[in-house]
Amino acid sequence: MLEGPSGRGKENIMSDNMPKFWDEYEIKARYIPCFLSVIPLVHFLVMLLGNTFWEEVVTEISWMIVITDISISLVFMLSLIQLQTAIGKHIIEKSVFGRNGEYFPTNDILLLSGGFYSKEKKLELREKIETYFNTKFPEDELVNIENSRLFAREINGQIRRLVGKGIMTYQYNIRYGFLRNIIGGFVWALAGSLGCIIMYILKKEWVAMSFFIAVFTIWTILLIFKRNVLTGAAESYADNLFIDFLSLNESKKGVE
Numbered sequence: 001m002l003e004g005p006s007g008r009g010k011e012n013i014m015s016d017n018m019p020k021f022w023d024e025y026e027i028k029a030r031y032i033p034c035f036l037s038v039i040p041l042v043h044f045l046v047m048l049l050g051n052t053f054w055e056e057v058v059t060e061i062s063w064m065i066v067i068t069d070i071s072i073s074l075v076f077m078l079s080l081i082q083l084q085t086a087i088g089k090h091i092i093e094k095s096v097f098g099r100n101g102e103y104f105p106t107n108d109i110l111l112l113s114g115g116f117y118s119k120e121k122k123l124e125l126r127e128k129i130e131t132y133f134n135t136k137f138p139e140d141e142l143v144n145i146e147n148s149r150l151f152a153r154e155i156n157g158q159i160r161r162l163v164g165k166g167i168m169t170y171q172y173n174i175r176y177g178f179l180r181n182i183i184g185g186f187v188w189a190l191a192g193s194l195g196c197i198i199m200y201i202l203k204k205e206w207v208a209m210s211f212f213i214a215v216f217t218i219w220t221i222l223l224i225f226k227r228n229v230l231t232g233a234a235e236s237y238a239d240n241l242f243i244d245f246l247s248l249n250e251s252k253k254g255v256e
Helices: 010-016 024-049 051-057 063-097 119-133 145-163 169-183 186-203 206-224 226-255
Strands: none
Touching: 024 063, 024 169, 024 186, 063 169, 063 226, 119 145, 119 226, 145 226, 169 206, 169 226, 186 206, 206 226
16 A cells, blocks of 8 residues: 555545545635635625615614625625636636646646756656656657646646645645635625725725725735736645655655
């Protein structure tokens, strides 16, 4: 039975990769980004459509607006989570790393012509991958770069399944997923914030207006600098993935 650094069997490593509705990744990388993104839009709709109701109630129970914002945001979140994840994955990520993630750092590291590892470290990593998986990297990388990227992507799939959660890989994967998906909620975050800004300008409520200007600014910055934000997070994930793979490789040698 193949075992990782912590002595877990292959069955346990595979179970780490099985999606769970309430696992840590789902909550931190999908639910929370969606919840944060829809709050401005929900608040705007609550204040706009329920204005008459709140005028009667809010003077006595002002915290009811907060409860309503949170409750309806949860409903919106459950409705939009798949869409927001799809936007993050197929629009935001694609615009940064290309179709199917060809330029994702985990792939670039394995190519001699890209990535942020030195040539010497790449050669060492490639040699251990070839030995571990009994395979060979394409020798015509510079001539057929597209095939080399596809090969790197396929090898990375095997490495991710093998490493599972690893030591820190899972946490960096969650961080990357959180950033990608929260940027993916820019449509409703910006629309809701802009609506709230206009609404509070008309109401002359400057503190609330300033808050939503800050929210609008934060999402705008994330959207403008999405390449820098996602590249940094993806490189950290890639680095830890291969560190865990090399640790697993050394552990196997120790067992042998």
